[in-house]
Amino acid sequence: MANTRRLFARAGVVIGTSAALVLGAVLVGAPASAGDAPLLPPVDVVYLNTDPSGTGTANRVVTTRPIGPGVRSELAVRDFALQAVSPDMTLLAGEPRDGGASGRVRVVRPDGAYPVDFGSGAAMRYEAPEFSSSGTRILMTLRDASIGARLYEAPVDAGRPPGPLFFNSGAFCDFDISASKVGLYAFSRVPRSASGECDPSLDPAVMLYNEQSGAVTPVTEPAADGSPVPVRQKQPDISPDGTRIALTVPAPGHMVGFELFDLASRTRTTVPATRYQPDSLDWSPDGRALAYRDSSGGLVGTVDVATGEINNLGSGANPIWRPVPVSPAVVTQVYGSNAITTGVATSRFKFDAAGSASGARKANVAVLTRSDAFYDGLAGAGLAGAKGGPMLLTPKEGLAPAVSAELARILSPGATVYVLGDEGVVSAAVDTQIRALGLTPKRLAGNTVAETGVAIAKELTMAPKEVFVATAAEYYDALAAGAAAGSTPGATVVFSWGDTLPAATANYLRSLDRTKTKVTAVGGPAVVALNSASIRIDATADGRTAPDTARLLAEHSFARPKAAALATMATWQDALTGGALIAGHGPLLLANATSLPVATLDYLIARKGTGLDRLVVVGGTDVVNEHVGRSAGQTVGTYDLYQYVDSPNGDLRVALP
Structure with a gap:
């Protein structure tokens, strides 16, 4: 290659x-x-609802640069009008279009699995979902004749029924909420009319909700005389860092443009590129761009808020989208070129040279085992992972030149090099060569594979939290167990021999405080061996x-x-x-x-x-x-x-x- x-x-x-x-x-x-x-x-992904019939069955994603516009992938979820995406991209929210009553909000995975519905579509009509800053809750507008419009929230898994996001006197209608990453939210508010409906004669005021303090405050800007006046806007979208709100404003020629309202200075900035008719706005995750739909031409795109540069993502009928970095x-x-040099390659991939600058990826130790027999090395991956070093292979007779060079590259003088197996497995010449490199060899060995496994386990800890048991007669199960042990603090690996539990392993397991140590059997042979020895199994991977x-x-x-x-x-x-x-x-x-x-x-x-x-x-x-x-x-x-x-x-x- x-x-x-x-x-x-x-x-x-x-x-x-x-x-x-x-x-x-x-x-x-x-x-x-x-x-x-x-x-x-990372690229931005713009989620689109592109179904021209309005049934919400053609949800897609389009990637923005640098991969380039036009890269599309259809979502697996069907019969669904997409309206929101969770911050970690693992959940979607929108209106189900599956033939049931409208006025429901559904939370579902991108592959269509595990749908959760909120509202019956009758008395409780939910719309305009948005995920909370943490992504753990869904925020919705509830509309009915008795309350007009009110913001409700619920856990995304429907662990409890939706309830009001905050309580007010009932004199207001609240709707169209947007979330930042820092727990600040922007939404629209209008008074309720005498008949209890949301007053259509007033443009909605933009409000801020602070999730931490619970405070709800109006967003204001100074009038000509310096007095505060409300900022009014439908569908305000707060920036990811919670410092700005994107607004749509009238532009010359009956067109519409973009403005950014700075919450600290209470001033507006016009986005250079105007003359669009956007019917929705949404921030890019880094706050550098806005995604929009031009309602006059049906084009979806992004606009750089500093330069006005446009990235056209193509046309779409009634799209509802969110830009999310992927x-x-x-x-x-x-x-x-062979097994030995592949081992060296894994070390080079993971670890920097010993003399590298502070903060580099440094190896603390190295672990050596014989390159043509697996028995004594089966627990080596767990040892290497726990101690912070590579696992390397070498011929029985001595260090391979590539291995010698790698040890010299990654280890500081005096560092430990574990040698697995006795001198009949890996010759004494290896120890001599390790010392010649200025390093310290340390043998971990026993008369049997099981004894070597116990010696390695005791080198790791005398009080393990978890012990993986796998057969050493074959290598499959033990290799996966070694990798798991290297990633599990306080874990060790010991061995059965097929369906039989050697005395060394049995004695080791019986010496442990089983109120503090769990035993996990990896593979069918280990299950049989442990059961035959009457040693309790706490977990099984078989x-x-x-x-x-x-x-x-x-x-x-x-x-x-x-x-x-x-x-x-x-x-x-x-x-x-x-x-x-x-x-x-x-x-x-x-x-x-x-x-x-x-x-x-x-x-x-x-x-x-x-x-x-x-x-x-x-x-x-x-x-x-x-x-x-x-x-x-x-x-x-x-x-x-x-x-x-x-x-x-x-x-x-x-x-x-």
């Missing part, structure tokens, strides 16, 4: 060579050694297949991971060093050479839009085909947006959250 950088964006287009020219020269050329990959910056998922394929067990363990150990690693299950070396790479960030998942196993794919699908947006494929394309990584990126990327980074030798690095 050539040492180049390639970016792929999936939402109707693939960015290839020609797009690289558009996006800039940073996308081409050879990388500097151990440099960071230039990632595609960072494309990033898939990085990290590999060397799948139908090895990828399924890895999936269950990932669900057990990681509530909302931001990253995950993929490695072949045909061999063990890449998964071992990859487990140490991903430790502290997310789970290790298993892959086939040319496809994703069903269990792995199911796991990724379930995490689309939940924050998992960094994937590392460990091993070259001869081991895990590039298509596998690209498919994984498309699967987790919000609206299928993803970027692929080719990282031979680990030289191109992507930050793991």
Whole structure:
């Protein structure tokens, strides 16, 4: 595979060579050694309701620059008029168009799952939903004959019925609320008429609601004589930082323009580009632009509030949209020319040189195991992850030159290098070579694989909070367990041998205070072995297949991971060093050479839009085909947006959250 950088964006287009020219020269050329990959910056996504019939069945997203206008992806949710998007993009809100009564608000995931409805559409008619600053509540306007209009709120999961956002005397109608990121809200208010309806003769006054203090205050500006007068506007939209309110104002020629009202100075600023007829406004997340719809021409676009520059996103019938930043998922394929150099590549990908500036990614230790036998190294990923270092492979007879160079690069003089297994597993020459580098070797070994596992566990902690038990007769389950242990504070890994629990493991488990330590069985053999030894199992990750067990363990150990690693299950070396790479960030998942196993794919699908947006494929394309990584990126990327980074030798690095 050539040492180049390639970016792929999936939402109707693939960015290839020609797009690289558009996006800039940073996308081409050879990388500097151990440099960071230039990632595609977050793009804004404008959500559109583009159904010309008005039934709300064609909700789409359009990405703005730098990917470019016209990149569209149709939402899975159907029969739904989109009106709001939660701050983290995991929920949508709008009006269901499924044949039921109108006057309802629905909260639903972008894939259409788990819909929650508010209001019956009869006596309680809700409209104009907006998510709270935190995204945990839905704010709505309730309209009926008795109250006119009033703002109501409820948890997004309908954990309790909607109630008034704040209490007033009933003399006002409140509606059209917008939220900032800082707990400040802007909304419109008009008096109620004598008949109880919202007075149509007055333009609504703009009000501010402070979520923290509960205060509701009018927004005013100075009149010619200096006295305060209300700012009046329908559908005011407060900026993300809570400092400005976007307003639509009359412009020459019966047109409409944009103005920004500064809440501190109480002054207005005209957006340079005017002469639109916008029927809605919404801020970009960074506060630099406004999205709008030109009601005279049916065009949707964004306008830079400082320069007036326009980005036309195309036409749409009756669109309702929200600009939200989306960072494309990033898939990085990290590999060397063989298993040993792939291990070195994972270290180069994760750790800076020992002499790097303060704040760099520094390794505290390194862990070494034999490159042609997995037994003694199975718990190594957990040790490396917990201690803060890489897992490296070396031949039995001595340090591979690449490994020796990597140890010298990442470790400060005197740092510990753990050697797993006795001298019959890894020769004494390795210790001598480690000392020659100015480092300190430390053996963790036993007469059996189980004893080595217990020695590693005791090196980590004498009072573990969780112990993962997996068979050492095969490598699949133990590799996933090691990666989980490296990410779980106070966790260790020990071994059964198939369905049998060795004495060393049984004695270790029986020595623990089980009121403070839980035991998790990883895989069917471990379940049988623990049950046969009458040792209580607190949790189980026992799948139908090895990828399924890895999936269950990932669900057990990681509530909302931001990253995950993929490695072949045909061999063990890449998964071992990859487990140490991903430790502290997310789970290790298993892959086939040319496809994703069903269990792995199911796991990724379930995490689309939940924050998992960094994937590392460990091993070259001869081991895990590039298509596998690209498919994984498309699967987790919000609206299928993803970027692929080719990282031979680990030289191109992507930050793991």
